[in-house]
Amino acid sequence: MTQALRSQFPILTPSLAYLDSAATAQMPLAVLDAVRAFETSSRANVKRGVHRLAEAATDAYAAARSDVAAYLGVPPSEIVFTSGCTAALNLVAHSFGALMKPGDAVLLSALEHHSNLVPWQMLAARSGIELRFLDVDAEGRIDLSALETKLDARVKLVSLAHVSNVTGSVLDVASVVATAAKVGARVLLDGAQRAPHGPLDLKTLGVDFYAFGGHKVFAPHGVGVLWARRELLDAMPPFLGGGEMIAQVELAHSTWAAAPAKFEAGTPPIGAAIGLGAACRWLGTLPWAEIAATEARLCQRLLDGLAATPGVRVLGPQSLQARAPVVSFALEGTHPHDICQIMDSAGVALRGGHHCAQPLHKRFDLAGTTRASLALYSDDSDIDAFFAGLSKVRKILL
Amino acid sequence: MSDALYHDAILALAKDRRHAGRLDAPTHSHTSDNPLCGDRVTIDIERASDGTVRRIGHFVRGCVLCQAAAAALAASVEGRGPAAFAAAESALARVLAGQNDPENGVWAAFLPVARHTSRLDCVRLPLVAAKPVFEA
Numbered sequence: 267m268t269q270a271l272r273s274q275f276p277i278l279t280p281s282l283a284y285l286d287s288a289a290t291a292q293m294p295l296a297v298l299d300a301v302r303a304f305e306t307s308s309r310a311n312v313k314r315g316v317h318r319l320a321e322a323a324t325d326a327y328a329a330a331r332s333d334v335a336a337y338l339g340v341p342p343s344e345i346v347f348t349s350g351c352t353a354a355l356n357l358v359a360h361s362f363g364a365l366m367k368p369g370d371a372v373l374l375s376a377l378e379h380h381s382n383l384v385p386w387q388m389l390a391a392r393s394g395i396e397l398r399f400l401d402v403d404a405e406g407r408i409d410l411s412a413l414e415t416k417l418d419a420r421v422k423l424v425s426l427a428h429v430s431n432v433t434g435s436v437l438d439v440a441s442v443v444a445t446a447a448k449v450g451a452r453v454l455l456d457g458a459q460r461a462p463h464g465p466l467d468l469k470t471l472g473v474d475f476y477a478f479g480g481h482k483v484f485a486p487h488g489v490g491v492l493w494a495r496r497e498l499l500d501a502m503p504p505f506l507g508g509g510e511m512i513a514q515v516e517l518a519h520s521t522w523a524a525a526p527a528k529f530e531a532g533t534p535p536i537g538a539a540i541g542l543g544a545a546c547r548w549l550g551t552l553p554w555a556e557i558a559a560t561e562a563r564l565c566q567r568l569l570d571g572l573a574a575t576p577g578v579r580v581l582g583p584q585s586l587q588a589r590a591p592v593v594s595f596a597l598e599g600t601h602p603h604d605i606c607q608i609m610d611s612a613g614v615a616l617r618g619g620h621h622c623a624q625p626l627h628k629r630f631d632l633a634g635t636t637r638a639s640l641a642l643y644s645d646d647s648d649i650d651a652f653f654a655g656l657s658k659v660r661k662i663l664l
Numbered sequence: 665m666s667d668a669l670y671h672d673a674i675l676a677l678a679k680d681r682r683h684a685g686r687l688d689a690p691t692h693s694h695t696s697d698n699p700l701c702g703d704r705v706t707i708d709i710e711r712a713s714d715g716t717v718r719r720i721g722h723f724v725r726g727c728v729l730c731q732a733a734a735a736a737l738a739a740s741v742e743g744r745g746p747a748a749f750a751a752a753e754s755a756l757a758r759v760l761a762g763q764n765d766p767e768n769g770v771w772a773a774f775l776p777v778a779r780h781t782s783r784l785d786c787v788r789l790p791l792v793a794a795k796p797v798f799e800a
């Protein structure tokens with residue numbers, strides 16, 4: 267099964283063990299072909315012309331929105347295309363933030379990616395919003411035991427990573443949603459690291475906002491998705507101003523188009539969105555139970571092999587329980603960049619550093635870690651190459 | 665090939681702990697961070713009134729390349745006057761541009777780094793941290 271999947275990714279040659287999918291996943295032919303087809307047969311701006319290419323581009327862009335919506339189980343009118351996950355999170359911080367009053371609070375956690383931290387710090391500085399934080403437990407999970415005590419009527423939003431990009435821990439969404447509901451707080455999930463690992467049924471999750479980027483779900487860079495409940499999109503003021511998000515423009519003031527157009531000022535990333543639509547269509551056809559089993563088995567191999575390596579400390583759950591295949595570790599006496607560099611010479615692509623989660627690394631008294639992350643095309647040869655590379659690292663550096 | 669980066673001279677420099685650690689009573693001190701990776705270097709010097717660097721200490725939280733560059737810096741400036749730092753800066757700039765030059769001295773070990781754009785700042789960080797110290 268994996269071989270059939272892998273063969274759809276032209277970049278995955280036998281000499282490459284690509285274990286950096288959490289940074290950017292590779293694109294299958296279905297996506298590459300869709301982007302190429304658009305750029306070579308329908309390229310034009312959207313909603314701005316009546317010539318045939320403009321019509322074709324507008325239709326293709328709308329179809330991409332429908333494909334993304336269908337994959338997520340929501341109406342297309344609730345899908346906002348952004349330039350990425352970061353832009354989607356900033357949109358909520360700005361536009362939902364505009365509905366908050368000084369003294370209101372946002373609840374975050376200590377393991378958030380900087381993209382789900384800095385926009386809220388900026389909001390706090392701008393408008394006197396209080397930031398509260400859930401701690402992280404020794405396994406690298408968000409500690410939900412304090413959830414109840416940190417939530418009161420002042421908290422208007424809980425914004426958390428669905429899956430940590432460092433520890434791989436999966437959030438107990440049902441608990442968060444149930445507890446937040448008691449005080450009327452909305453829930454935003456940063457789904458950047460969850461979206462690549464199988465279908466999401468957003469309505470069943472019960473959250474209010476969901477954000478992720480295209481390039482981590484096998485689609486192009488430069489596009490992302492914000493899903494939000496219709497009533498929230500209607501209530502929120504726009505983020506960026508410009509063309510295509512207006513109803514009427516006078517010299518001194520304007521009125522807004524209905525969502526999602528209200529949040530899509532300017533020419534959108536059309537080709538990238540069409541690639542994302544194709545990715546969602548393709549993802550919808552895959553045997554996910556099998557893929558999940560393979561990802562879990564390979565993740566277990568990583569965890570077992572690392573546990574057996576002297577001086578290694580894994581920053582994240584040791585078991586596969588509520589865990590995505592993202593494994594970060596420190597090797598005593600070595601630096602992540604040196605590990606990654608030597609791994610590269612062994613044909614293994616890893617990521618080293620703080621992974622845009624400095625507070626989390628500080629919590630574990632580490633400057634950085636080395637991360638191996640899997641995707642649906644990962645196979646045993648990748649794990650073999652990883653451990654061969656790790657032996658080489660230990661020989662050179664220790 | 666990355667292997668070329670981790671050759672013996674670099675590894676030996678990184679293991680050279682002679683100037684590792686903070687000084688007890690520095691006359692000048694400065695810390696710099698690489699925000700990309702979170703690495704951090706502190707440079708302490710004890711400077712005589714004639715400008716001679718009597719002692720230098722480096723405290724590095726960083727990779728092998730950063731450790732090695734800190735050791736190379738210490739070796740280049742200890743016991744010398746202010747011109748030695750400027751000479752080290754020029755030598756490193758040449759080396760990271762891939763220029764082989766007899767004047768490169770200890771910095772010649774870093775020539776293979778020139779081909780690794782993402783690692784240039786690892787080598788530069790100790791000099792970035794040291795610059796305010798030497799210009800004070």
Ligand SMILES: Cc1ncc(COP(=O)(O)O)c(C=O)c1O
Nearest residue numbers: 350351352379381431456458479
């Ligand atoms: C958990 C998480 N949130 C947010 C982001 C930001 O995504 P992007 O940089 O694609 O906007 C990332 C990816 O780097 C991530 O892993």
